[in-house]
Amino acid sequence: MKRTAFYIICFTILLIFHLSATAVNAQENSSKKESVWKGFKRIDFQFQNRNARIIFPKKAENGNPWLWRARFPDWHTDADSILVACGFHLVYINTDELLGSPQAMQVWDDFYEHIRSQYSLQQKVALVGVSRGGLYVYNWAKRNPEKVSCIYTEAPVCDFKSWPGGFGKGAGSKEDWELLKKVYDFKNDAEALKYENNPVDNLEALAKAKVPIMHMIGLEDSIVPYAENTKRLVERYLELGGPATVVPCDDYVTGAHGHHFAIETPELVADYIAYHAVDHSKLRSEDFHTFKSGLKNAQLSFQQNKFGRIAFLGGSITYNNGWRDSLMAYFKTKFPQTAFEFINAGIPSMGSTPGAFRLDNDVLSKGKIDLLFVEAAVNDATNEYSNTEQIRAMEGIVRHFKKVNPTGNIVMMHFVDPEKITEYNNGKTPEVISNHNKVAAHYKVPVINLAKEVTERINNDEFTWDNDFKNLHPSPFGQGVYAHSMITFLENAFLKYVNEDDKIETEVLPEKLDADAYDKGYLIEPTQKLSAKSWKYEPNWQPTDNVGTRPNYTNVPMLIGSYPGGVLHYAFSGKAIGIAVAAGPDAGLIEYRVDGGKWQKLNLFTKWSNSLHLPWYFTLSGDLSDKKHILELKMAAEKDERSLGRTCRIRYFYVNGEKL
Incomplete structure (x- = not known):
């Protein structure tokens, strides 16, 4: 198998070539x-x-x-x-x-x-x-x-x-x-x-x-x-x-x-x-990048204000160490006179719907964001969100971010998994990537398609999945592949020359792709006043069954329903309502309705629930009229045969609308 220079540099020495000192930039620009x-x-x-x-x-x-x-x-x-x-x-x-x-x-x-x-x-x-x-x-x-x-x-x-x-x-x-x-x-x-x-x-x-x-x-x-x-x-x-x-x-x-x-x-x-x-046999990372409007505003902010706030929103591939650390080192070296604050808003198992509703709490609340990296293609497909949900959620992230930060820049990333490799090799673009790309194109958001790049590099005999990349949670080598491509993107996206009088420009948003996009998403922690018959408020929940948890889902407030009977009532205003739960081994079935409509059932037990109190976002209704509503919840009598109980643990309610 061909082992190219790309293979060698991806993790161990990629920063040598891409993180070179740029303290002389000011001298160069002035002369x-x-x-x-x-x-x-x-x-x-x-x-x-x-x-x-x-x-x-x-x-x-x-x-x-x-x-x-x-x-x-x-x-x-x-x-x-x-x-x-x-x-x-x-x-x-x-x-x-x-x-x-x-x-x-x-x-x-x-x-x-x-x-x-x-x-x-x-x-x-x-x-x-x-x-x-x-x-x-x-x-x-x-x-x-x-x-x-x-x-x-x-x-x-x-x-x-x-x-x-x-x-x-x-x-x-x-x-x-x-x-x-x-x-x-x-x-x-x-x-x-x-x-x-x-x-x-x-x-x-x-x-x-x-x-x-x-x-x-x-x-x-x-x-x-x-x-x-x-x-x-x-x-x-x-x-x-x-x-x-x-x-x-x-x-x-x-x-x-x-x-x-x-x-x-x-x-x-x-x-x-x-x-x-010229080596025509090697693939260029640039061929898997879509630059659109670039990153001019972020660059100007870094250089003129000498401060930059960069956020990373995604699932476990964002949460884990690896490519993100390389990017943070890159920014510090690329802009040596700029002080940076980095926000890691990655939470394992999270896709675009969780991202749309936790964006306000986990990212926007931290202050003005100059640059946001967002990824959700792996979990959106794995978690089986519908095409409509994927577009609404990703559009919600982009639109909400740009409404709060009209001068901020976004980079969208598509990470790889075996299913995406198979689809690309069958001549198909994965649906989730097509859906996210629709949003990116509409809002002129740059895209780094790492799923396609990794697939084609494997096909080009530069490395293998089993021996080198190894997992959708990449090996150190795989993290280097990601970092190499992202840094290449940034080097090409940043302007080579910046005039002192260049201005940061405010972006005007286009019309929505989906009228029900989750662009006003926010989270609400349960409180004691929401307690009802068969619904108990636990201010500091932690599991007692030795089953794993995720960050921010233990030693936190939970509203817990554990047997059929009482009905929980929750008032909200907006176009969508959902619950973020810890769906563990005892996850049950719930019944719910909005504004006195027909009761619907929902199974909270997932294929991962046996081994983890899994954070999971269930959108109960996503296309309501934009007004005040009442959500009613109760535990169902029946349960999934795989479950050990009939429990619902609500970490958050989430709403797409104005805060009451």
Whole structure:
């Protein structure tokens, strides 16, 4: 089975590439200057007080491949322009006086992390080094072989003893030799000549990584002699098993001592780089993302107000540790000057209906929310909510949130389970995902479809469900898959440039998809005054049968009916009414009616009740007129044959309407 780089980075090192430091963003934004390079947008900016630039393709190639020039960025740019036209980004930072020294390599390390984080470029970069640029590209590639897709050089310096040292057949450069000794901190010539980490040295890791290299050289070059540079490096590289190509050029520039020559076939160079830098076999997380209106308001709030409040609403996959921790770390690193408050409103077993009614209590009551992540696709399907209920509830979450936070942003996520994998592999979109997507499209909410991404990555032999992902509650590796995709989404969703005068915009809501959407949902804890014959108020309920519970469903108030007889009356105002119960091993049947209508029966016992006092939301009526109503509840005489009793434990009443 194919094990791609994606598999390796998903959990253990994904933050290295995506959580790079961005403290220099302010400097970059304040110094940036936009211009045009061969018809493409070019941005010049400052990074660590050095001139840097990036050139943007009109449309990026899959994976956002990029080209990094070392020294002489405006020399022989025909191949560069071909690659930019084909979707490559082109970058450069001026470390010209450092000659590939450890100081230069530290700047390169920092620039790599910054440029990838800012512009969502792929992990592996194609390096281009001209002449002394060889010192830079090889010295950096040897310390970062996993970050290099290929190396292309022209007349490269591969050993500074040859140039600028002049200790071979070449004339060398006395002035540059003195500079080199200074930046490498050599005390004298003897110490420099003993140095054992020139590009020609220590090629083992680069060769083991099978990084392809191509050298364009002049056989008559007397400045950087072929025999002392490319010949030595390539022979060693081949002996170590590394792939290498050498192309001699003989169209020399007069007076350049064979060191300058024309590149007759820039297409050859561009094809070579494109072949090795673009992996068309890998899937892009972006292909499973729908961006819609983006996250501009959240980004502006984080950057301008220096504070951000982010909430996560969902079931057990949200409640558990994993991807959520990675996202919290990401935000802190992406916006280092911003103080964040994170709200984990995940509760196991909860889908969109519980989310719609507990949103007010568990999320909105915490203050203004800048960004909400919401998921419910797994539990909505597992808990067998109807299509209508799924749309009403998800629309209720989105609409309620946006009414309270008209400048807040939402991201909707669809997690994976085996049933969804089967449906996708049968050519069908799971109904629950279609239902939630209708809401997302109507309200222009971005979507991360992790269910489809995981399915297609499994089909692409990147990993397996049984050995790697393992469960709908993902393994650490599976959590990494989720986090990798979400961080990729965020990197693409956040604007690359933010003007100081950009304003946070208030969103105008469209008409409802469903007139009965749960957009005014709230919870009501039972009180002593609701007690009735056969209904007891317990202010601090906890089980005595050693059966498991969920958070917020033990040591809390409960209204408990345990035998037939008395009728409970509850007055409310709104279009929907329901009860949130602890449906454990003794869950019974209830009878209920609204406004004196016909009595209806409802079995509270679920397929999980034998092993858990399961939090469960039962919507008793969802399409009432928007006025005052009376709910009546009583315990039924009969019971489910699997149940040990006839009990109803009400943790909350929930209502879609105005609070009385």
